[in-house]
Amino acid sequence: MSTQATSIRRSRDVPTLVAAAREGDHRAVARLVSLVENDDPVLPEVAAALAPHTGSAQVIGLTGSPGVGKSTSTNELVRAFRARGQRVGVLAVDPSSPFTGGAILGDRVRMQDHATDSGVYIRSMSSRGHLGGLAAATPQAVRVLEGAGCDVVLIETVGVGQAEVEIASLADTTLVLLAPGMGDAIQAVKAGILEIADVFVVNKADRDGADATYRDIQGMIGLGERGPGEWRPQVVRSVANRAEGIDDVMAAMDKHREWLTRPLPGGAGAHELTRRREARAAAEVEAIALGALRARIGNLRGGEALPTLAARVAAGKLDPYAAAKELLSTLEV
C-alpha cells in the first residue's frame, strides 16, 4: 500500500478527504463513511463540506427478512443501474448488530461482482459508536456517497423491524423483498411492512408457494384504504439469482419515481419527493440534536448522575419518571 493510501485511510483532514471523494477516490469515500460510523468529532465539518453537493441522488431502500435474497437482488439492481450509465452507491446497513462489527463480515462476502467497477461504491455500516444511532448516521453516509457523485444510493437493511422501518423512511422509494414460505400475509401485517413498501418484490418466484405469496400481498394491499392520487404499492416477481424479473423491478421503481415527482395540486411546484426529503431531514436533525443531549445526560456529574438514579429506581425507591425529572433538572433545560 502506498504512503498516500495509508494516509487517506487514517486521515481526518476533511478538505482533503472531501476533495478526494469528489474526484472518485474510493478510499476517501470509505474513510468518510468510517468517520460517520464512529461519530467522529469532525463530522459537522464533513457535513458542511458536503451539503452543497447533496440533495439530487435517488435514494432507494431495500429490506426484507434474512434469506429472501437481498444481497443477490442488490447485486442485480446495481448491474441494471450501471447499464443505464448511472453511478451507484450501496450502503448495507446492519441495524441489528449494535455490538459486533458484523459489517466487516458483510463487506467481505458480498457483491464481489462489482469489486472492480469504479462506478460502484459498496460500503457496510453498523451503528457502533454513533450516538444518534443509524437514523442519524445513515443519511450522513448517503451524503458521502452523493458527494462522491453517486446518482443512485441503495440502502440495504437486514430484517423488517422498527430500525429497518426508520431506515426505509430515509429512502425515496422502498423495496420490500419477500420469498415464498417465509411467512404469510398476517406476518407481513405484523411486521408493519405494508406501511413502508412502495414496491413489493416476490423473489425466488420459481419456488413453490410464490403464487400464494403474490396473491396474499395483493390481497393485503387491496384491503388498505388510500385516497385519490395516493400510491398503490406495486408487486413484482423476480428470481434474482437467475437475473430474472429485474427489469420489472426497475420499471416499478421508475413508476414510483414518476409518482413522487408529479406536481401536487395547489403545491406551487412542490411534490411528494420534496415533502419526503424534508421529513427525512427533520428526522435527521432531530436525531443529531437528541444524540447531543444524550451525550450531555451521560456526562452529568462526571457520568454518575444517571447510574445513581437508576440504582434507586431498580430498588423500587424512586419511580423512573421522577428520576427523569431529576435528571433533566440537573441538565438545567
Add this chain to the structure above:
Amino acid sequence: MSTQATSIRRSRDVPTLVAAAREGDHRAVARLVSLVENDDPVLPEVAAALAPHTGSAQVIGLTGSPGVGKSTSTNELVRAFRARGQRVGVLAVDPSSPFTGGAILGDRVRMQDHATDSGVYIRSMSSRGHLGGLAAATPQAVRVLEGAGCDVVLIETVGVGQAEVEIASLADTTLVLLAPGMGDAIQAVKAGILEIADVFVVNKADRDGADATYRDIQGMIGLGERGPGEWRPQVVRSVANRAEGIDDVMAAMDKHREWLTRPLPGGAGAHELTRRREARAAAEVEAIALGALRARIGNLRGGEALPTLAARVAAGKLDPYAAAKELLSTLEV
C-alpha cells in the same frame, strides 16, 4: 358490560386503577397498560404508585423471526409456570408496527388457552403514541404486571432487529427461538442474536435440518470468547406445538437464574441480576428524559422550528449538524 367495568375501561383515576390492579382486576391491568402505551399524562403518577411493588418479578424475554413458533412456545411456557403455581404476565410487544394497531389483531388470535385463567395476564402492545418508544414503554408495562402480582413476566417480541435487542435488554433472561431452515449461522451473527441470547431454543426440532441448526448455533457459541464465570448460552430443542422439550427450556432458564443470582466475587452481596436491573433502569430513565426533550424540540416556535430548519437542510442550504446546533440553542440547553 356493567357500569363499573365500563368506567374502569375508561378511567384515568390512578389510585382506583392501581388498587384494582393490585387486587387482580384484569380490566384495571389492561387499562393501565393502555395508559402506558398511549403515554398518558397520568403515567408519572402510575409509576410512582407502582414503584414500591416492583423489582421482584422474574422478567423473561422471548424473541425470534416470524414463523419460528413464538406464540406456541409462549403458550407452553405459561402453562409450565402456572404448573409451578406462579402468576404469569405476558406482554406481546410489536416493535415493528409503529403505524397500525397491529397489537389488536395479536390479542385476538393468540393464546386463547389461558383466556379463562385468572392467574394469567396477556396483553399486546405497540409503540403508537409513546414518545420514548418501546424502550420506555415496555418497562412501565412490566411494572404494571408486577404491581398486579405477577411472579413472572414474559416479554415476547417479533423479529430480531435492533428494537428487539433493546427490548431483550429489559429481561433478566432472554430466549431466542430458532427453527430449522429459517437461516444459517451467518444469518444469526448478522442479526446480532448471539449477543443477546441466554438460551437458544431450536423449536420445530422434529423437522429436517434441526440437527444442523443445533450444531451451527453450538458452533457459533463455541467461537465466542468468554471469561471465567461468564454465562455460556444454553441450546435446547423443543417441539412446542406438541409440548415437547418445554421442561428442558424451563431447566435452562432456571440454570440461568441461578447464575444471575450467584454472589459476585468482591461484590459485597451484589449479583449480576442487580447489575442488569440497574442498567435497565438507567436505559429507562434516559428514554423518558429523551422523550421529554424530544417533545420540547417538537414544540419549539409553535412546532415550526424543526420543519423550517429541515427544509433548508433538504435544499442543501444548511448542513444537518449546523441545523441541530441551531435547534439546541433555541431550546436554550
